Amino acid sequence: MYTTDLSGKDRKKPAPSAAEDPALLAAFEARVANDEFIEPKDWMPEAYRRTLVRQISQHAHSEIVGMLPEGNWITRAPSLRRKAILLAKVQDEGGHGLYLYSAAETLGASREEMIEALHSGKAKYSTIFNYPTLTWADIGAIGWLVDGAAIMNQVPLQRTSYGPYARAMVRVCKEESFHQRQGYELTMALCAGSKEQKRMAQDALNRWWWPSLMMFGPPDDKSPNTEQSIRWRIKRETNDELRQRFVDVTVPQAEAIGLAVPDPALKWNEDCGHYDFGKIDWEEFYAVVRGEGQVAKERMQARVTAWEDGAWVRNAATTYSVKRAAAKVAAE
Ligand code: BYC
Numbered sequence: 001m002y003t004t005d006l007s008g009k010d011r012k013k014p015a016p017s018a019a020e021d022p023a024l025l026a027a028f029e030a031r032v033a034n035d036e037f038i039e040p041k042d043w044m045p046e047a048y049r050r051t052l053v054r055q056i057s058q059h060a061h062s063e064i065v066g067m068l069p070e071g072n073w074i075t076r077a078p079s080l081r082r083k084a085i086l087l088a089k090v091q092d093e094g095g096h097g098l099y100l101y102s103a104a105e106t107l108g109a110s111r112e113e114m115i116e117a118l119h120s121g122k123a124k125y126s127t128i129f130n131y132p133t134l135t136w137a138d139i140g141a142i143g144w145l146v147d148g149a150a151i152m153n154q155v156p157l158q159r160t161s162y163g164p165y166a167r168a169m170v171r172v173c174k175e176e177s178f179h180q181r182q183g184y185e186l187t188m189a190l191c192a193g194s195k196e197q198k199r200m201a202q203d204a205l206n207r208w209w210w211p212s213l214m215m216f217g218p219p220d221d222k223s224p225n226t227e228q229s230i231r232w233r234i235k236r237e238t239n240d241e242l243r244q245r246f247v248d249v250t251v252p253q254a255e256a257i258g259l260a261v262p263d264p265a266l267k268w269n270e271d272c273g274h275y276d277f278g279k280i281d282w283e284e285f286y287a288v289v290r291g292e293g294q295v296a297k298e299r300m301q302a303r304v305t306a307w308e309d310g311a312w313v314r315n316a317a318t319t320y321s322v323k324r325a326a327a328k329v330a331a332e
Contacts, residue, residue: 020045032233037163040106048232051225052162053107055234057114060100061125065118065299067093069133070142078136085182086139092175099168106164119304127285128215130293137190137197137204143183145205145212145250151176152246153216156236184253191257198258205254206262213277214285216243222282247275 024043031038038044067090074090077083101111117123128146133139151173158169190201217239220226229235247266254261265278288296 032161035159035233036161037166038161039163047228048234049107051229051232051234052165053104053109055229056100056104056107056165057109057117058124058126060097060104060114061118061123062129063093063097063100065125065129065303066146067097068299068302069129069131070139072133073136073139076136077139082186089143089179089182092179096168096172096175099172100165103162103164103168107162115307119300119307121291121300124289126215127288127293128211129299130288130296131207131211132295134207135200135204137187137200138208140183140186140190140201141204141208143179143181144187144253145183145208146215147176147179147183148250149212149215149246151180152242152249156242159233159236161233187259188257191259201257202259205259209262210280210284211288213243213247213280214288216240216246218282218285219280244274247277251275 025045028038028042028044028048031042038048070086070090070093074083074086077086101114104114105111114123118125128149133142154169154173154176158166158173160166160169187201187204190197217223217226220238220240223239226235226238230238251261251266263278265276267276269276287293291297293299
């Protein structure tokens with residue numbers, strides 16, 4: 001049986017669904033503290049459900065919008081091998097979005113509601129996808145840095161307290177690991193190539209480094225959701241903890257291929273065993289969250305157009321399933 005600590009403890013019987021009362025709340029909190037998974041039919045506080053719908057749907061939107069910057073380069077990949085890799089990766093991201101929308105649906109959110117919230121600008125998605133992909137080296141930087149940051153954040157989510165979200169993350173993390181490696185391998189190839197190719201790789205690192213650090217969210221003392229989400233074991237580590245781990249892992253990777261991280265304040269701190277790094281421009285982060293990112297409008301327009309152009313497919317699938325159900329009833 002799955003549990004969030006993966007240690008095989010037996011799960012208690014699901015609590016009955018009922019109005020929120022202190023005894024149910026105490027039982028729920030005890031289960032979470034005991035590292036048990038909460039499942040869709042279990043009783044849960046309304047605020048826990050809302051927090052999960054918010055985070056999981058934002059996560060799903062990020063995967064779907066995140067297909068756009070890389071999709072932009074599929075037809076311009078420099079070789080068949082690179083094109084096949086990029087196609088597979090972008091397709092994986094679509095799959096991640098679908099598992100995540102399904103996980104949010106188990107909490108009572110409808111797909112239409114979530115999509116409408118994205119298209120109307122009510123729902124957030126990761127700031128990182130509001131930056132443009134200017135050169136082929138950006139595809140390497142996205143895999144290496146953006147998927148690298150994503151996996152740092154998602155590995156702990158395999159042990160998040162909500163079962164469907166945690167289980168979706170197991171497969172997502174396996175795929176993200178391939179994504180990160182293909183991005184680093186692409187960047188390595190550029191660094192081992194001509195001067196101009198190495199310059200492109202450095203330029204991509206310069207543009208994607210700081211936005212990648214922002215992906216982890218605001219600093220802990222400015223993060224309104226972290227404390228409660230950690231208590232409910234939705235988040236297993238804080239934004240700053242994960243950001244620091246990303247910096248510690250990624251700086252040696254840059255050095256190994258001869259790239260310079262664009263941060264003059266970056267310095268190994270012997271005393272604490274971590275890198276110290278410079279100040280993040282939080283004004284830029286909040287501006288991008290507000291929808292002022294360089295390509296934010298373009299991204300949303302692309303999503304709305306895709307949704308509208310795909311209406312006939314959804315209608316055809318719905319009509320077919322109604323016909324099949326009717327035929328099954330008629331045959332019985
Ligand atoms: N961008 O209290 P906080 C991928 C918002 S895609 C925009 O710390 P929380 C990939 C936050 O929502 C993977 N908004 O919030 C795909 C909150 O606003 P609301 C994406 C952000 O939720 C394709 C407010 O700021 N990964 O891998 O405790 C190609 C205060 O923040 C951002 C996920 O979605 C941001 N970066 O923590 C390649 C991971 N950061 O909702 C790759 C799942 C914060 O209160 N999500 N905000 O209005 C999480 O782990 C958490 O939601 C976060 C934020 C760590 C992101």
